[in-house]
Amino acid sequence: MAPRARSPRVPSSSRARILAAASAEFAARGFDGAGVDRIARQAVVNKAMIYYHFASKAALYREVLRDMFCAAGERVRAIASREIPRAAKVREFVAALAAEAERRPHFPPIMLRELAEQGRHLDPETLRLMHVMPATLRSILRAPTGGREAGVPDPFLTYCSLLGPVMFFFASAPVRTRITRLGLAQVDGPPLADFVAYMQRTAMRLMAEGSGAARPLRRARSSRRRHAQRPRP
Amino acid sequence: MAPRARSPRVPSSSRARILAAASAEFAARGFDGAGVDRIARQAVVNKAMIYYHFASKAALYREVLRDMFCAAGERVRAIASREIPRAAKVREFVAALAAEAERRPHFPPIMLRELAEQGRHLDPETLRLMHVMPATLRSILRAPTGGREAGVPDPFLTYCSLLGPVMFFFASAPVRTRITRLGLAQVDGPPLADFVAYMQRTAMRLMAEGSGAARPLRRARSSRRRHAQRPRP
DNA sequence: CTGTGCTAACTAACCGGTTAGTTAGTCCAT
DNA sequence: ATGGACTAACTAACCGGTTAGTTAGCACAG
Numbered sequence: 001m002a003p004r005a006r007s008p009r010v011p012s013s014s015r016a017r018i019l020a021a022a023s024a025e026f027a028a029r030g031f032d033g034a035g036v037d038r039i040a041r042q043a044v045v046n047k048a049m050i051y052y053h054f055a056s057k058a059a060l061y062r063e064v065l066r067d068m069f070c071a072a073g074e075r076v077r078a079i080a081s082r083e084i085p086r087a088a089k090v091r092e093f094v095a096a097l098a099a100e101a102e103r104r105p106h107f108p109p110i111m112l113r114e115l116a117e118q119g120r121h122l123d124p125e126t127l128r129l130m131h132v133m134p135a136t137l138r139s140i141l142r143a144p145t146g147g148r149e150a151g152v153p154d155p156f157l158t159y160c161s162l163l164g165p166v167m168f169f170f171a172s173a174p175v176r177t178r179i180t181r182l183g184l185a186q187v188d189g190p191p192l193a194d195f196v197a198y199m200q201r202t203a204m205r206l207m208a209e210g211s212g213a214a215r216p217l218r219r220a221r222s223s224r225r226r227h228a229q230r231p232r233p
Numbered sequence: 234m235a236p237r238a239r240s241p242r243v244p245s246s247s248r249a250r251i252l253a254a255a256s257a258e259f260a261a262r263g264f265d266g267a268g269v270d271r272i273a274r275q276a277v278v279n280k281a282m283i284y285y286h287f288a289s290k291a292a293l294y295r296e297v298l299r300d301m302f303c304a305a306g307e308r309v310r311a312i313a314s315r316e317i318p319r320a321a322k323v324r325e326f327v328a329a330l331a332a333e334a335e336r337r338p339h340f341p342p343i344m345l346r347e348l349a350e351q352g353r354h355l356d357p358e359t360l361r362l363m364h365v366m367p368a369t370l371r372s373i374l375r376a377p378t379g380g381r382e383a384g385v386p387d388p389f390l391t392y393c394s395l396l397g398p399v400m401f402f403f404a405s406a407p408v409r410t411r412i413t414r415l416g417l418a419q420v421d422g423p424p425l426a427d428f429v430a431y432m433q434r435t436a437m438r439l440m441a442e443g444s445g446a447a448r449p450l451r452r453a454r455s456s457r458r459r460h461a462q463r464p465r466p
Numbered sequence: 467c468t469g470t471g472c473t474a475a476c477t478a479a480c481c482g483g484t485t486a487g488t489t490a491g492t493c494c495a496t
Numbered sequence: 497a498t499g500g501a502c503t504a505a506c507t508a509a510c511c512g513g514t515t516a517g518t519t520a521g522c523a524c525a526g
Contacts, residue, residue: 028350029265030266030349033265035509045472046474049472049473056517110350113345117263117350118408119411127411143270156420161395169397175347202394206435210395270480281484281507
């Protein structure tokens with residue numbers, strides 16, 4: 001009798017709860033800022049339980065990242081393989097980015113943080129997963145279109161122009177809320193549907209390259225060179 | 234004689250060195266990841282010296298942020314007040330963002346991180362400084378243009394579409410380098426000048442709104458609602 | 467009894483911040 | 497001029513709280 005809620009012996013829902021809590025914590029605080037104790041409390045789990053399921057904080061983080069990039073990657077790949085015109089694929093691509101960001105609110109902040117972090121926590125495998133999105137967009141843009149749409153826009157720059165705003169829009173929401181609350185300005189932004197529509201129109205405009213491209217827009221590395229040099233070894 | 238290098242009594246170059254080291258450290262590791270000891274070592278300064286010049290790690294961080302947003306804010310404000318056509322101002326705005334990111338390589342990562350961090354380290358004053366950029370773009374776009382250029386593009390969405398890619402482009406450089414080095418793909422991106430030219434063309438295209446805007450693209454808050462709920466108070 | 471799911475309690479290291487003290491210069495009263 | 501009061505700039509050593517990670521063991525299903 002008194003059948004305990006959350007019985008043991010079931011193939012452990014705790015693992016899933018840990019992952020969910022971890023993804024929230026990592027998104028909100030970053031890898032270094034995240035506390036394993038806090039994750040445990042949020043998942044209603046003993047800290048040792050985390051180390052029972054995952055080798056380390058870093059391994060847990062990697063798991064969260066891979067889940068995320070896997071989901072996003074598969075989503076866009078599915079679009080690329082559909083039998084629709086190139087322009088439609090690009091529109092779908094944009095919608096997919098936004099939908100993924102909506103469904104997993106932790107995706108944009110974690111992605112932005114990883115960029116800022118210079119990929120310090122990204123092993124090659126995760127890096128590969130992260131690269132699926134731009135690679136897929138590239139394949140969409142480069143695929144033969146049956147004579148139509150002459151100029152192929154630069155895949156990388158197009159990726160920047162689409163992903164950048166989407167990540168920015170979602171990740172900036174909390175800060176914008178604070179700015180609005182402080183009365184500094186009214187920047188809550190449009191509803192999601194309007195934003196997506198706007199980004200899709202933007203994407204279409206970006207594809208209307210044709211002339212104006214001037215240089216090939218490839219090759220050569222920018223002359224930037226800087227960033228923290230180590231104190232000494 | 235033997236005039237000591239770095240004599241005391243001079244208004245302390247150490248403060249500047251600390252700020253420089255801190256900005257690099259905060260950009261590379263984030264607020265939580267940054268180590269005061271590491272900043273001290275990098276600035277060739279005793280740790281206590283940091284607490285002599287700054288009240289706390291947080292205060293030091295705020296100083297770094299304010300420097301950055303001040304510089305960027307003044308730069309774009311200068312553009313807004315020039316006597317040139319609206320389109321030229323927007324092009325200059327884009328160039329200014331890129332130039333600022335180039336001159337202060339720590340700016341993009343810190344900005345992205347602060348967004349991801351939900352502005353946890355941003356006091357109202359810093360938030361205000363951060364808001365100067367979008368507010369200025371808005372004033373540029375909304376200003377009377379002498380009859381020309383009928384449709385005013387949405388200032389906030391335009392800001393997303395410009396700042397997003399620029400931050401993304403700069404902040405992603407180290408990760409892209411890693412991807413390229415790993416042989417996953419060739420994503421070093423175009424030289425800076427080409428990128429700026431591309432973004433300026435993009436900006437021009439975004440301003441050619443006119444039709445297609447459908448809805449007003451304002452008001453109403455998106456139905457998103459999620460994010461970490463506290464464990465309990 | 468055995469292995470799986472789980473936990474309380476612990477440890478070792480790290481890190482933000484402090485403290486008590488030194489050095490080298492300025493200012494000024496005599 | 498000079499010596500003493502004062503201060504900015506700087507340092508070594510330390511402290512206490514936090515945190516990633518460990519351990520030893522309990523409970524129960526099969």
